[in-house]
Amino acid sequence: MDSSRYAVALSQHPEAEVAAAEVVGQCLERLGPGVDLAVLFTSGTHVGNTALIARTVRRVLRPSHLIGCGSVATLAHRQEIEAGPSTVLWAGNTGPVEPLRLSEPALPGRTHDGPLLLMADPYTFDAATLAACLEPSETLVGGLASASSQPGGNRLVLDDDTFSDGAVAIVLPPDLGAKAIVATGCHPVGDPMVVTDAEGPLIRSLAGRPALDRLESLAANADDTLRERLRKGLHLGIVLDEQREAFSPGDFLIRGILGAQRETGSLAVGAEVEIGTTVQFQVRDATAATRDLDDRLQSLEADTALAFTCNGRGSHLFGESGHDAQHLADGLGTTNVAGMFCAGEIGPVGASHHLHGYTASILVLGSRQS
Numbered sequence: 001m002d003s004s005r006y007a008v009a010l011s012q013h014p015e016a017e018v019a020a021a022e023v024v025g026q027c028l029e030r031l032g033p034g035v036d037l038a039v040l041f042t043s044g045t046h047v048g049n050t051a052l053i054a055r056t057v058r059r060v061l062r063p064s065h066l067i068g069c070g071s072v073a074t075l076a077h078r079q080e081i082e083a084g085p086s087t088v089l090w091a092g093n094t095g096p097v098e099p100l101r102l103s104e105p106a107l108p109g110r111t112h113d114g115p116l117l118l119m120a121d122p123y124t125f126d127a128a129t130l131a132a133c134l135e136p137s138e139t140l141v142g143g144l145a146s147a148s149s150q151p152g153g154n155r156l157v158l159d160d161d162t163f164s165d166g167a168v169a170i171v172l173p174p175d176l177g178a179k180a181i182v183a184t185g186c187h188p189v190g191d192p193m194v195v196t197d198a199e200g201p202l203i204r205s206l207a208g209r210p211a212l213d214r215l216e217s218l219a220a221n222a223d224d225t226l227r228e229r230l231r232k233g234l235h236l237g238i239v240l241d242e243q244r245e246a247f248s249p250g251d252f253l254i255r256g257i258l259g260a261q262r263e264t265g266s267l268a269v270g271a272e273v274e275i276g277t278t279v280q281f282q283v284r285d286a287t288a289a290t291r292d293l294d295d296r297l298q299s300l301e302a303d304t305a306l307a308f309t310c311n312g313r314g315s316h317l318f319g320e321s322g323h324d325a326q327h328l329a330d331g332l333g334t335t336n337v338a339g340m341f342c343a344g345e346i347g348p349v350g351a352s353h354h355l356h357g358y359t360a361s362i363l364v365l366g367s368r369q370s
Helices: 016-031 044-061 127-133 211-220 224-233 286-297 314-318 323-332
Strands: 006-011 037-043 065-071 074-076 079-081 086-092 098-102 116-120 140-144 156-158 161-163 167-171 179-183 186-188 193-199 202-206 234-239 252-261 266-269 278-284 304-310 337-342 345-349 352-356 360-365
Touching: 006 016, 006 074, 016 044, 016 086, 037 044, 037 074, 037 337, 044 065, 044 086, 044 156, 044 161, 065 116, 065 167, 065 337, 074 086, 074 323, 079 323, 086 304, 086 337, 098 116, 116 127, 127 140, 127 352, 140 304, 140 337, 140 360, 156 167, 179 286, 179 345, 186 234, 186 252, 186 286, 202 211, 211 224, 211 252, 211 266, 224 234, 224 278, 252 278, 278 286, 286 314, 286 323, 304 323, 304 345, 314 323, 323 337, 323 360, 345 360
Parallel strands: 037 065, 116 140, 304 337
Antiparallel strands: 006 086, 037 086, 065 156, 074 079, 074 337, 098 167, 116 167, 140 345, 156 161, 179 360, 186 278, 193 202, 193 278, 202 266, 234 252, 234 278, 252 266, 304 360, 345 352
């Protein structure tokens, strides 16, 4: 593997024309013109100028294909730019790639079965359905645009076109040493329990007792620290592989607990849960998120990483900017890190793909054991 195949450039210049020139110039200096793929991320006032920046990338860097997205914040190298405008450009000599424009949550026929990189508008594209349709042998990583809180305000780029709806994707070659990482940021607490009564997203009982009773019992027996973590970051982990004898943080699909019905003792969660499913309460905090990300990077090196991290992480969760970018750079041994903050992240957990929240979903290329 060879990290010289990739480059990451960042500009925080307030003028979009200057920012475009700066990031293109940095990539030209590293790789020269005519790269196979460029990936563009914009934030702040640069989102409105995404089409202008993309045109400069296409005209001067001359990538065979370009994909991009506007977001509320970006990642580059060891930094996370959460305030002010930013333009981040990732460029790579990947070999031939295949662009896809999606208006429905289904993948068209492809010329090869390499990993997919996807960016979508959350208001007009059902990414959860697309994720659920993928085969276990497929790899897809990406995120939902987060630049706008209203329909029509997001920007997606594919080659010479800019869109405000649907999704854009790139099929990468299968020989890039790609690996998908999904760090949930949650830690299991209490004991695993089997759902004994449920309907849709409403869990009525766990291990034969009302679900709310189980939660209140956990809180009553917790120390002050855990009780505060439950109050601030309570989630539910749904086991994906029931054949395991023991469960670790990576074995759960994490979903939020949306509310409770005291009269019935039921809990409402952000997913439909079937009777017989094993679940476990989870807490989300900075310590758990750091541990989970570091565990997934352990003994792993890579040439580059494209990161899609939740807009609820960053300084909102860790108290300072740059957490995920720094841990990725240190853990993977490369500063060729680029990405964006998302309104939802896509990646595999276990043998299936899901639309996540509060995760860091990362596609690393040139991965190898250290």
